[in-house]
Amino acid sequence: MIHIKNLTKSYGKKVALENLSLDIKKGSIFGLLGVNGAGKTTLLSILNGLIDFESGVVEIDGLDIKKSKKEIKSLSSIIPQHLAFYENLSVKENLDFFASVQYATKEDYAKAIQINSLETLLEQKASTLSGGQKRRLNIAIGLLNNPKIIYFDEPTVGIDPQSRNEILDSIKAYKKYGITVIYTSHYMTEIEKICDEVAIINKGQVVEQDTLENLLSNKVSNKVMVECIYHHTLKELSFDFLEETIISTTQENLCEVIDTLQSYAIPIKQIRYGSTNLEKHFLEVTGEQNV
Amino acid sequence: MFSAMIKKELLLVFRDKQALMALFVMPAIFILIMSVAMRDQFSVKNIAFTLFVSDVDKTQMSTTLLSSLEKEKSFQIVSTKKQAQFFVTIPNGYETNSSKHIVLHIQDSLQDNEIKAFEAIFSEYIYKAKFQAITDGIKLFSPETADKLSKFEFSTDNLYDVEYNHSKLLPNSTQQSVPAWIVFGMFFIIIPMSTIYINERKQNTLTRLNSMNISLLSLTFAKSVPYFLINQVQVWIMIAVGIYLVPFFDTPALEINGSIFAILEVAFGLSISAIGISTLIAVSANSSEQATTIGGISNILLGAVGGVMVPKFIMPESMQHMAELSPMSWGLDGFLDIFLTSADGSDVLQNCIKLTTFGLLCLGLSMIILHVRIKKGL
Numbered sequence: 001m002i003h004i005k006n007l008t009k010s011y012g013k014k015v016a017l018e019n020l021s022l023d024i025k026k027g028s029i030f031g032l033l034g035v036n037g038a039g040k041t042t043l044l045s046i047l048n049g050l051i052d053f054e055s056g057v058v059e060i061d062g063l064d065i066k067k068s069k070k071e072i073k074s075l076s077s078i079i080p081q082h083l084a085f086y087e088n089l090s091v092k093e094n095l096d097f098f099a100s101v102q103y104a105t106k107e108d109y110a111k112a113i114q115i116n117s118l119e120t121l122l123e124q125k126a127s128t129l130s131g132g133q134k135r136r137l138n139i140a141i142g143l144l145n146n147p148k149i150i151y152f153d154e155p156t157v158g159i160d161p162q163s164r165n166e167i168l169d170s171i172k173a174y175k176k177y178g179i180t181v182i183y184t185s186h187y188m189t190e191i192e193k194i195c196d197e198v199a200i201i202n203k204g205q206v207v208e209q210d211t212l213e214n215l216l217s218n219k220v221s222n223k224v225m226v227e228c229i230y231h232h233t234l235k236e237l238s239f240d241f242l243e244e245t246i247i248s249t250t251q252e253n254l255c256e257v258i259d260t261l262q263s264y265a266i267p268i269k270q271i272r273y274g275s276t277n278l279e280k281h282f283l284e285v286t287g288e289q290n291v
Numbered sequence: 292m293f294s295a296m297i298k299k300e301l302l303l304v305f306r307d308k309q310a311l312m313a314l315f316v317m318p319a320i321f322i323l324i325m326s327v328a329m330r331d332q333f334s335v336k337n338i339a340f341t342l343f344v345s346d347v348d349k350t351q352m353s354t355t356l357l358s359s360l361e362k363e364k365s366f367q368i369v370s371t372k373k374q375a376q377f378f379v380t381i382p383n384g385y386e387t388n389s390s391k392h393i394v395l396h397i398q399d400s401l402q403d404n405e406i407k408a409f410e411a412i413f414s415e416y417i418y419k420a421k422f423q424a425i426t427d428g429i430k431l432f433s434p435e436t437a438d439k440l441s442k443f444e445f446s447t448d449n450l451y452d453v454e455y456n457h458s459k460l461l462p463n464s465t466q467q468s469v470p471a472w473i474v475f476g477m478f479f480i481i482i483p484m485s486t487i488y489i490n491e492r493k494q495n496t497l498t499r500l501n502s503m504n505i506s507l508l509s510l511t512f513a514k515s516v517p518y519f520l521i522n523q524v525q526v527w528i529m530i531a532v533g534i535y536l537v538p539f540f541d542t543p544a545l546e547i548n549g550s551i552f553a554i555l556e557v558a559f560g561l562s563i564s565a566i567g568i569s570t571l572i573a574v575s576a577n578s579s580e581q582a583t584t585i586g587g588i589s590n591i592l593l594g595a596v597g598g599v600m601v602p603k604f605i606m607p608e609s610m611q612h613m614a615e616l617s618p619m620s621w622g623l624d625g626f627l628d629i630f631l632t633s634a635d636g637s638d639v640l641q642n643c644i645k646l647t648t649f650g651l652l653c654l655g656l657s658m659i660i661l662h663v664r665i666k667k668g669l
Contacts, residue, residue: 037405048502049494049502049503050498050501050665050666051666052666065296070504071506073502073503074504076502078498078499078502080494080495080498081495082493082494082495083494084494084496084498084499085494085496086303086304086496088303088304088307089299089302093299093302096295097295097296097298097299098499098503100292100294100295101292101295101296101500101505102503102504103292103501141499145503252426274583
């Protein structure tokens with residue numbers, strides 16, 4: 001779906017991307033990891049046709065971005081980190097506006113509302129929405145043009161765990177619509193939760209690209225990760241939590257963890273054996289502390 | 292697409308109470324306050340003029356005129372020409388020969404507004420004296436006719452010939468205040484425009500719109516149209532305030548002597564100019580606070596220099612030249628020409644062209660700055 005070869009981009013003397021090469025499969029949920037200043041935003045801006053680059057090849061859906069910028073823009077959508085809509089307009093007025101400027105069809109308009117569960121919020125002023133609802137509106141706007149590719153630039157910043165999980169679940173659901181998702185986040189566990197494949201960018205270059213499974217497999221480790229469905233009592237348990245819903249334990253203690261979860265009727269989503277976590281792996285690969 | 296963008300911008304402006312206050316309420320209040328406050332400064336009644344009268348005619352009419360002038364508080368009859376600002380000669384045969392006019396000599400040092408004020412009062416006295424002389428004469432043989440005559444209104448045209456070099460007409464307080472605060476108010480679109488622009492840029496909405504295949508040219512055009520419409524509404528609301536509201540405060544109503552088309556023409560140019568400079572400030576500033584401060588200060592400076600705060604005709608000549616640098620002055624002069632004289636479209640065309648050119652240059656520069664900022668992700 002996306003083919004990037006030897007991409008180079010500089011801002012004056014500062015090199016932002018240097019001979020970066022990357023391939024992203026159609027319909028995958030692709031995680032883009034890197035510290036601040038690694039070049040993630042520059043890469044997203046280039047893929048969205050917002051900025052030009054000096055050299056290299058960027059092809060999206062078989063189209064060369066330098067020759068077909070307009071077509072590429074119409075088949076993709078960016079969900080910015082900031083809430084890129086109008087707080088003083090209602091949810092419906094925002095959706096109407098962004099739908100009109102993109103000539104969205106009624107079907108796509110209805111689908112964006114339905115996927116993001118905005119039906120009951122349409123008449124509400126955007127400024128009065130909760131953090132999670134605002135994020136959903138931000139995402140819904142990005143779906144109005146029925147994109148083949150969606151770029152998520154840290155879409156869960158500043159929201160509660162429940163809303164974050166809802167958003168992550170909805171992103172996972174895009175797979176069934178055949179949408180390719182490129183996802184950047186500072187939360188490694190989010191990447192672990194939803195992405196099929198991950199690329200780690202450091203100093204403008206891709207230092208590693210692989211499936212999540214391969215990146216996390218660590219045969220010598222006896223670590224086990226237990227992912228649960230969100231439950232309010234999780235906070236009261238004294239396990240080693242990697243994230244709100246992910247418990248890190250060892251093979252020896254797994255039975256105890258499962259017993260405890262069962263006693264509180266907390267459903268288990270996934271158990272991963274012999275694994276490291278993405279954050280540790282990221283630090284090993286990049287040698288960076290500031291993710 | 293354009294209609295959606297225009298609708299969005301209008302919704303945002305009309306939901307911003309502070310912006311509405313700055314655009315509509317503030318200029319209307321200024322018009323009322325300044326028209327009423329400056330009423331007496333522009334009025335002829337409080338000005339005392341020194342007058343030397345040479346009565347060559349020495350008839351009943353000339354004597355009546357002289358005695359009524361002596362009673363008027365606005366005039367001080369002096370005994371030598373050196374002391375006088377105005378030198379009035381009532382020629383021989385003035386009473387009997389209607390083609391003989393009073394001759395009025397005016398000192399060079401006098402300001403236009405003093406001359407106009409004197410003219411206004413003096414005409415009134417000539418009229419009264421002539422009328423009195425006629426009715427007194429008729430009363431001798433027909434008191435009834437004289438009584439009827441007193442109910443007629445006589446034209447004050449051609450009562451005297453004036454010899455002076457300046458011919459500028461002066462506005463009354465309403466004629467000065469209405470255009471001044473229209474112009475000032477129009478430039479205050481900087482407040483909503485910069486707030487919306489900067490929020491859009493900061494929250495990446497502009498980037499989002501740009502990623503939706505909306506070009507900067509379309510974006511700038513679509514953002515300009517709503518403010519153009521708002522400016523046009525402002526002009527007519529402020530004119531209505533001048534015509535209908537100001538008279539309630541015992542202040543002269545606004546009179547429009549020129550053509551409506553000329554008003555539309557100046558309003559067009561002014562709006563393009565206001566949109567241009569507002570866009571330029573909005574795209575250059577880093578925060579809405581910064582834009583509001585820069586916009587407010589530049590508006591006040593342009594207004595002060597351009598004759599909004601202080602009428603240009605009372606400025607020293609050097610300041611009057613400096614005023615020509617302000618686009619507010621170009622617009623103000625255009626409106627004053629329309630309100631005071633019978634100016635039509637061609638008379639204010641130059642003002643309109645200057646304003647439009649200035650506005651388009653600012654818009655062009657804004658687009659370049661915005662393009663660079665989006666590319667740099669600022």
